[in-house]
Amino acid sequence: MKILLKIISxxxxxxxxxxxxxxxxxxxxxxxxxxxxxxxxLGQIENSYKLSGLNIxxxxxxxxxxxxxxxxxxxxxNNGSSSFSATLIPDGEYCYLSTVLVTAINNQSCSExxxxxxxxxxxxxxxxxxxxxxxxxxxxxxxxxxxxTSSSDNSCTMTETRMMWPGKx
Numbered sequence: 001m002k003i004l005l006k007i008i009s010x011x012x013x014x015x016x017x018x019x020x021x022x023x024x025x026x027x028x029x030x031x032x033x034x035x036x037x038x039x040x041x042l043g044q045i046e047n048s049y050k051l052s053g054l055n056i057x058x059x060x061x062x063x064x065x066x067x068x069x070x071x072x073x074x075x076x077x078n079n080g081s082s083s084f085s086a087t088l089i090p091d092g093e094y095c096y097l098s099t100v101l102v103t104a105i106n107n108q109s110c111s112e113x114x115x116x117x118x119x120x121x122x123x124x125x126x127x128x129x130x131x132x133x134x135x136x137x138x139x140x141x142x143x144x145x146x147x148x149t150s151s152s153d154n155s156c157t158m159t160e161t162r163m164m165w166p167g168k169x
Contacts, residue, residue, distance in 0.1 A: 025071045028057040033064040035090035041097055041166065042071060042088060051084055065090060080104040094167050101160045110135050110148040110156040
């Protein structure tokens with residue numbers, strides 16, 4: 001039974017995914033036929049985060065414009081790497097989205113990163129937990145949260161999450 005579930009999972013993964021080195025997330029999404037409003041938002045997010053690298057798109061094989069889609073971009077840097085994920089949920093003329101950006105930084109501590117972020121936004125709320133192993137950064141408008149997790153004295157993983165409901169209040 002376990003083997004059958006593994007086989008079904010692997011086949012499903014291949015059927016629902018499309019990966020590319022050259023394409024952008026937006027191009028992958030458009031090729032897959034996701035909702036036009038969601039496609040527009042994904043393009044804006046991609047430009048905002050300056051995403052490039054290996055991209056993977058998961059979309060419903062028969063009705064991609066009617067069901068949620070998942071878009072992932074992984075990028076390598078000289079001092080770490082990042083993985084970005086966006087879930088787009090179409091709702092008629094609207095599109096709701098959630099994003100997660102995880103960045104591993106190998107040459108800076110979490111306290112250094114928090115200090116830099118605080119210098120750029122003096123209203124940022126900084127909460128430190130577990131003897132400095134975790135730091136949560138929240139802007140005054142609550143638009144996102146970032147969790148800094150100490151990996152060592154000179155490395156940090158930053159996880160930034162957002163949820164957006166454009167056009168709806």
